[in-house]
Amino acid sequence: MNDPFKIFGVARRFDIDLVEFAKIHRVLSRALHPDKYAQAGASERRAALEKAASVNEAWRVLRSPVRRAEALFALAGVAVGENHEPKPGVEFLMEMLEEREALAEARAAKDLAKVRALGSAMAARLAETEAKLASGFAKSFAPTGPTGPEPAAAELAMVVPFLGQLRFYTRFLDEVSLIEEEND
Amino acid sequence: MLLDIFDPKAPPRAIGIDLGTTNSLVAYVKNECPTVIADCHQTSLLPSAVHYGDRGDVVVGADALLRAAAHPRDTIVSVKRFMGRGADDPETRRLAPYAFVAPKAGDANVVRFGVAGRVVTPVEVSAEILRALKRLAEDELRSLGGAVITVPAYFDDAQRQATRDAGRLAGLEVLRLINEPTAAALAYGLEKKQNGLFAVYDLGGGTFDVTILVLDNGVFQVKSTGGDSALGGDDMDAILAEELFALAHRDARAATPSEVRVVLDVARRVKHGLTTAPEVEIDNPLGSVPATMLFTRARFDELVRPLLARTGTACKRALRDAETKAESLDGVILVGGSTRVPAVRAFVEQLFGKAPLADIDPDQVVALGAAIQANVLSGAGNPDDVLLLDVTPLSLGIEVGGGVVDRVLPRNTTTPAAARAAYTTQEDNQTGFEIHVVQGERELAADCRSLARFTLRGIPPMAAGLARLEVTFRVDADGLLSVHAREERTGIEQAVDVKPSYGLDDDTVEQMLIDAIDHGEADLDARRLAEARVEAHRIGRSTQKSVDDDPSLLFEGERERIAFALAHLEQAATGADPRTIQLRIDDLDTATKSFAERRMNRAIAMAIEGQRLDQVERTVEHAKGIEAAHGSPLPPPAPDDALASFANHPKPEVER
């Protein structure tokens, strides 16, 4: 895959400043957008179109915490995705099920305040997990870190379960916005 | 007849066209000010109506409307609602006086109207409107340099393709399709020079769009878009017409085409009347009892409430997709003639919690924005002033086994966009892989809009699951999709030579172009040659400029190869064969391929460097260093004669 961090000209890390990255995206778009090359030759128009598309693709990956984490794992050579991630523990699943049940009840009761409360509690957990991922990645990608040439991947594999958690939380929050949508 | 005249008083001008459901307009940038072009009656709104006469004559605009009552079937209004739709689309079952013709076996699945003994498609009808606008623009500007045509943001791929085809058929060089709300924002943004987060509420004759966008120093970045490509003022008319039929104790379905046309026209007048008056009394157009009818604004507001509610749902979803709330908006912009309806303004104000902006004429604002963009794209404006970053309105995906959609590009992805998805064969020795491309938000392909089908053939026999099929979606800056499939192990590739599900294939459009000659269109070969020459000179000039700007990026011998290709192109452009010109353009393309790549990489590097310095600037006061790093680019080398000739070459023009 294309390294989205390389396209943005920044070091690999998980905790990024989205405002700063949005600016880089805009700066790159200004430089590459096909509109700027409307009068150019076919080869430049094509090259601009391709580069602009890859900049947009990189931005799509970087702005989403789940996709950003997936990209960082892939770049570090750690396999993630279907069949590659450890099964979550029973305790965690029990909690998720209970939260989802509570959300389903609040939805049935049209209790929007409750839905929002469950949503913000989940958002807080999501932020915690993001912090854990950030420090995990920071250790592996730190240029002067304690890791030698190879152990980075092994160490990083320990962080993989947090990606799974991130997806569960994200799923929950998607559900929250769906409920808000139907109650608008 | 072609002449290479360079007339400094009339350089080719790019135009912006709002191809609307009810009315269409053309505008251009005159002395840095976007201006709509009016006809000899000082009218700039061209009714989007096309009348086909018995003797093969075609009338467009107000004159066509005048003939609508007497010839309802031969006069097509609101053709935009049929663009890119299949012959059996629900849109063909709305209250309308047309004679729809079913496609013959093997024909493209598009709407067809039977008019005055001929059959026409919406693309051809739209092309007539575009031709009329083109004539209008030519009268004012003498020579045209390409057009930007606007489309509803919520138009799907088939509808966009159809619009592009119509432009091509009308003999326009379509520089770009841009979204109507974005065009409107562009016109507002440049006038007000205000940064911030805006919503554009665009209710036209037949389409509704809502767009949330950020304006930041000339960059118009769309965050999300939503809408309904079959919802507009027409629907208000239809509701009023149904009410009128009911008041007259008549069944609308049993009415004659003439009656339907007349009642729809009266309904529209009632709607216009209610914009300023609390009630409107009319004579019964059906001539039955009661003799007169009274329509009140209160009743009208009640009738259109469900339509407005539908726009509200789309607005809320757009806000959510943009991850923002109504309170965060800095302004709401009203676009489209239907936003003159008081109930619409009140609804928008209540929905977003602020009074909407409507100080630019909502009928003109889209064309004005298109003109600004056309000016930039044609090289006349400064491309650094304005940049539109738009999004895909609907998710794009592929149908995988059993009718489920695998989403490849989600809605609201910034364009241009590219995404890949990998698949494998499901059966042993499967040699073909069928790909069905769909657009929409639903989980099942049957509930989404079918865009195209194609089959990747020639996969060598292997066990199920071993083949690696990579499908790439690309959406260009027009919002148009192209699909490419490749089997990774063998390298077998196929660009989608698609049979569009609801569109005309290239051959059909080509045939229509040829047919157009019989209908008074200029000689096609002459047109092709003129187009090829314009393209040759444009590419020649720009290649020359790139070489002059970046001599340091040229490899050993590259400069000579490019100069050689340029000289050949220039020679071909003086000849009379458009095919040879195209071949030389392709040669130049090959010669400049890797140079173009290097220039693009350098553009990225410089942009990132500039951004970094910008950051430094904000934290450290170190003016000298910045000045040094920003430094002026290397001075261009003395141009050698063979290369320089293009730069000063007069622009070719077509004699009108």
Added chain:
Amino acid sequence: MAYSEKVIEHAENPRNVGTLDKNDPNVGTGLVGAPACGDVMRLQIRVSDDGVIQDAKFKTFGCGSAIASSSLATEWIKGKKVEEAEAIRNVDIVNELNLPPVKIHCSVLAEDAIKSAIADYRAKQTAKRGAAE
């Protein structure tokens, strides 16, 4: 029947949605989740003393295919002996529902849920016998 019809039928009218008392020694509870998509599934069985699954309930938060897979799984295992239920494979569910490749993980989840419920039931039975001795 095509995938869509069967899956929609099960997703819109899921059979056996609900809860069994998880403290009942004859009830086994399986709890599984798919980290790659965030789906979570609970499947419960109540087993008679002669080892027949008398009742099965499930609760799934996930896509239509995940709901359909678990709905079908509960239908199938009711009335079966525990050993027979254990023999159900995800491919059986794939074939019955005509699941496309992108949704196969949903059937895997359902198979895992059955196994996990049976394991929980057996653990409880072992504990009960241990307590009785």
